[in-house]
Amino acid sequence: MELIVYDVAARTPVEELENRVVVVIDILRTISVMVTALHNGACGIIPVLSIEEAEERAAQFVSGFCLRGGEQGALKIPHFDLGNSPLEYSPEVVRGKTIILTTSNGTRAIRRVQVANHILIGSFLNARAAATRAYQLANEMDSDLVVLCAGMGDRFSLDDYFCAGLICRLIEALDCEHNRLDWLTVRSRRGLYMKTFVMTR
Known part of the structure; x- marks a missing residue:
């Protein structure tokens, strides 16, 4: 098993994600919003790529059963119910609702990894889980594991990378309990935490 970190989703070849378990990270703020909304009772979250797609999906719901949320260019979208601050997604607002979410980076990263075997979302709020x-x-x-940072467009995001490091440390600790860690090499061009773990069985 390999554990691989990619620092910018938009620059990651889709074929590198095929048939793998992928954890998507976008700390500011898509994944933090999603984790908060689900924790506070939202029924589910539908990530979409555009305002138009969000409106189309919202039209499929009975009035009052979904909320449109997100941002474009770090600004709240006019006429949407919610922005991209986790504080807006309180239990009183989201309980029992489906959130249709579009953002500049995070929802695009999630949609990019549809070729993965399994897609999980990761943030500082749910890193251990x-x-x-x-x-x-x-x-x-018997699959490789990818931690994918959304980044900002095609640029590196330090907050995503720090969270990726935390999640990798937690995975490393889990593996050490089972004595499957064989060797590791540092693969970071930036000198930050980015490793490939080869785990023997």
Whole structure:
């Protein structure tokens, strides 16, 4: 099993994600919003690529059963119900609702990884749960595991990378408990935490 970190989703070849377990990270703020909304009782979240797609999906719901949320260019979208601050997604607002979400980077990253075997979302809010479930799935499926940072457009995002490092550390700790870690090499051009783990069985 390999554990691989990609620092910018838009620059990651789609074929590198095929048949793998992928954890998508976008700290500011898509994944933080999604984790908060689900924790506060939202029924589900539908990530879409554009305002137009969000409106089309919203039209398929009975009035009052979905909310449109997100941002474009870091600005709240006019006429949408919610922006991209986790504070807006309180239990009183989202409980029992489906959120249709579009953002500049995070929802695009999620849609990019549809070729993966399993897609999980990771943030500082749910890092341990994401790491644990990703590791379980990768072991069950004998699959490689990818931690994918959304980035900002085609640029590197430090906050995503720090969270990726945390999730990798948690996965490393899980693996060490099972003595499957064989060797590791540092693969970061930036000198930050980015490793490939080869795990023996």
